[in-house]
Amino acid sequence: MPSENEITLGPKRSDGWRKVSAEVSGKDVSHLYYGPAKVRVGRHAAVTMACIGGVGTDKQHRRKGLARRVFAQAVAAMQGDGYTVAGLFTSRRLVAHRLYRRSGFVDVSSGRVAYKVLDPAAFARRGLSFLVQQSPELGRRRLTLRLCFERSRTVYLKIEGNDVSVLSRAPRRLDLSLTMSPTTFLELSASGIGLSQAVGAKLVQWSGDAGAFDTLAKAIAAFQRPVDEE
């Protein structure tokens, strides 16, 4: 565990960015970067904000208070550099969000997006293929699925031998039927939430074989983005 003086503030680069890091046995295990960006406050004022990015702590060094100390050192360094305001993008799902809030940062704005699935079959196939790549267990099992996206047509798919194929019609034997919005599917297949969690939140309706559901839920859980990533 490094002592306070082992949190180091890197030199200012030509573009104004700096690195703040904690080292253990000479190895950088927790760090962040900050640098200048102009933000407008109304029509007549542009303020140079310290933008924070690249926040990360090695997995084996998390939950030791390192990120908190790096962050505190960085905030002090930003004040020393003359910044009057600091900002960062993060996710409310990350533990780091709580760290930032404890440090006084407030949620200023959250994003909105609108989705349209242009090709439901390709969309579903791509998402499931990603899952199969991440979870070999899923690829070892033969599964037939019915995926129904709101406002889009239903897609039938088959997972077999690490391959995902789109079926032209409903298979004779269907293992699992899932109905969800495209955004939920994106979250499930990309990183966001677990399948059981999504069912609990009524984001997904399902019917079919419980074993097939478990296999899919485990596959998604296996690669879910850790909430303490930062």
Place this chain on the structure above:
Amino acid sequence: MSPRRKEMTIRSFREGDEQVLAHLFNAYVSDFVGPIRLTPRAWRAQFRRRSWTGPSLTDDSDCCRIAEAEGRVLGYALTDYKPFWREDTAVVQELCAVDESGAEDVMQALLADAEQRALAREKSCLILTLSPEDGRSSGAAASSGYEEHREHEVFMALVLDLSGFLEEIAPTLSARLAESLLREWRGSVKILSGDQSFGLLCADGSVTVGPALDEPDVTLAVRPEALSLLLLGRETIGELYVQDAVSLTAADAAEALSLLDALFPRLPLFLPRAQWW
């Protein structure tokens, strides 16, 4: 289909278009983030080369599609067909149209055009990023069959130095006072938050920032956790007042509230894409 839609054509970006597109962008965004004056050069610079925040118009002028009729630009859509985070999607990053009747038709046509181009590039999903306050793009997306979703991503900020920040935004505070019904108000305001304090002196429609006076006309005490919310335009003084996050001492509390509402309105920060990273 409106008469204009029949006349409207959509074409790709050409160098020089940034003159009119920056103007259109400023007018569009100003509706919900307050007055913005991004120069044509600054607008163009955002898309000079490919970055994780956007496409390169230098390499692919098709990324920006412009709707026009009779030589007049009606709107544009800027789409990233190669977002780094998901290869089967395309992301419409900016969708702007002139503020007049038929604008939704223009936006819908631009979205339909982006969809066709996304499909041609074998993208299975089109995503439209929306500013939280942008109701016009939101309406056009809903009419075009898009499903809206609030993301868990969030922009967070902290005011590190109260006095320094107020000094930096003093020109904006002056403009806000001058444009308000209280432009004739003369007096001093003391802002206290944690161990920080500072003063505003209002006179002749202008605001001067300096050390707090001992006997100000208005004293505003703000809980430290609420200070950034107020100064960064996230919550109004009235909203914080009912949450018991601020307390106000003034001879005329209603007038003081109006004054502080004028100086610190609910207005999101504007962060040009090119400035980030």
